[in-house]
Amino acid sequence: MLEKLLIICCHFDYHPKTRLVDVKMGFGPSGKIEKVECQICKKVYIRDNKGINLKIVLIVILLFFLFMLLF
Numbered sequence: 001m002l003e004k005l006l007i008i009c010c011h012f013d014y015h016p017k018t019r020l021v022d023v024k025m026g027f028g029p030s031g032k033i034e035k036v037e038c039q040i041c042k043k044v045y046i047r048d049n050k051g052i053n054l055k056i057v058l059i060v061i062l063l064f065f066l067f068m069l070l071f
């Protein structure tokens with residue numbers, strides 16, 4: 001059940017379980033670039049350290065409560 005919820009998170013481009021794959025030194029103020037792999041959907045992407053999208057977090061929380069009510 002929790003796995004299904006995490007897949008929904010992935011669908012909204014929010015990956016809760018990630019594993020660090022590669023670290024590269026970038027240019028400018030952004031510093032290092034971290035390449036991470038999602039342990040749930042196996043997607044490899046560049047981690048954005050510019051803060052988590054609050055809207056996505058709210059959607060996920062809302063979905064979680066919806067699940068709690070349904071099951």
Ligand SMILES: [Zn+2]
Pocket residue numbers: 010014015016038039040041042043
């Ligand atoms: Zn994912």
